[in-house]
């Protein structure tokens with residue numbers, strides 16, 4: 001998605017971008033540690049405005065993936081939503097901090113800081129796809145769970161605990177905090 005720097009004014013402008021399969025392939029390595037299928041390609045809403053020479057961009061994304069629950073292994077649809085806000089300064093004569101940033105500036109006209117809230121730009125036209133891709137990667141679930149209360153599978157017999165119960169003994173180790181609480185209580189009593 002291209003943004004023409006000259007057309008960004010003090011009054012925010014709204015920009016809409018819909019990604020597709022090609023965009024996803026090119027730009028995201030999102031959620032590489034588990035398998036998923038994209039059910040709805042991301043739609044991005046971006047508001048851009050100028051603050052002096054800085055460019056302030058804020059936006060949101062909305063997508064959906066079909067993915068396997070990390071607890072019960074059931075496949076389900078998960079919304080992927082996120083928001084971002086970044087202020088880009090003109091880089092002028094400064095040197096970007098690392099080779100990756102130099103390359104980004106050359107290719108896209110922008111590079112991003114580690115926290116995704118600041119960065120630099122150069123030139124009259126910038127490609128904000130790296131920003132959109134980062135925001136997407138951040139919004140992807142880390143460990144997909146079909147619902148918060150999902151009980152998962154029994155580690156011993158494999159029964160889906162959401163649907164059935166089993167007679168296996170629960171061998172979950174006691175929380176380390178339980179031991180801590182006992183120690184604390186002892187300390188309080190002896191003081």
Ligand SMILES: [Zn+2]
Pocket residue numbers: 069070071072073074145146147150151152
């Ligand atoms: Zn589940």
Ligand SMILES: [Zn+2]
Pocket residue numbers: 154155156157158159166167168
């Ligand atoms: Zn069991």
